[in-house]
Amino acid sequence: MVRQCFPEVRLIAAERNLGFSAASNIGIRQGEAPFVLCLNPDTRVTEGALDQLLELMTTRPEIGMCGCRLELEDGTLDHAAKRSFPTPLSSLGHFSGLGRRRRSGRLAAYRAPWLTRGPVDAVNGAFMLCRRSALDQVGLFDEGFWMYMEDLDLCYRFAQAGWITWYEPTVKVIHVKAGTSGPLRSPRLNYAFHYGMFRFYRKHYAPDRKGLTNAVVYCGIAVKLAASLLRNSAVRAGRRMCATRSP
DSSP: OHHHHOTTSOOOOOSSOOOHHHHHHHHHHHOOSSEEEEEOTTEEEOTTHHHHHHHHHHHOTTEEEEEEEEEOTTSOBOGGGEEOOOOHHHHHHHHHSTGGGOSSSGGGGGGOTTOSSEEOSEEOTTEEEEEHHHHHHHOSOOTTOSSSSHHHHHHHHHHHTTOEEEEEEEEEEEEOTTTTTOSSOOHHHHHHHHHHHHHHHHHHTGGGSOHHHHHHHHHHHHHHHHHHHHHHHHHHHHHHHHHHHOO
16 A cells, blocks of 8 residues: 555565564664654644644754654543653552542652643653654664563653653644554563563663562562453453354
C-alpha cells in the first residue's frame, strides 16, 4: 500500500519484526533533516499539529524533544502522554490503580497530574518530535529495549544531558491505544513490557540503591509479570469458551 499510494516515501521493509527501538533507529539514521518524528502506526496526526510543534522547537533551541496531547478515540486524555520518571512508589500507585484515582501525591506522580503545559520528565513514544542535534549528542534508542520503556529511557538520557522535554497540550494527536498490540498483550509483548521495566531500573536506578531495595524491585516486577501472564491466559480461555458456546 505504501509503495503504491505513496511512491515518494522511502520505504524500508524489514524481513522480521525488529522491535520499536531498532526499527526507529534505522529510519533515524537514513534521514538528515534537523528534526525527527517518531510516530506509532496506531495514531492519527491532526491538521497543523506538526507545523505548530516545529515552530515551537525552532524558536526554543533548548527543547530537545516535544510531545503533545494524545487523545483516545473517545476524546479522553491518554495519561501516558506526559509522565514523571518512575519511582517504586509512583509505579505501585500506577499499576495498582490507586494513583489513577488521585489528582496529586506520590502515588499519582507517574502521570504528572500537576503539569498542564511545559517541561516534563517524559513524553510518549507514540509521538515524539526530536531535535537531531540532541539525538546526535545523546544517542538513539537503546536497542536493548525491544518494545516498551525505550521512550522513557531516551527521555531520561535527554534530561541527563541537559535537554528539555516539552509537553504541548494545544496540539492534539489521536492515539488508538493498543491499536498495534491488541487489547491483550501476547506473552512475548508482556515479557517485553516487564523486561523494559527491569532494564530501565537496572540501567538508571540500581547502581545508586542498596542491594535489598533492588532485590525487592526485581521481585515485584517478576510477580507482576507472572500475574499479568496468568490473567491474560485466563481471559483468553474464557473468551474461547464463550465462542464455542455461542450458536
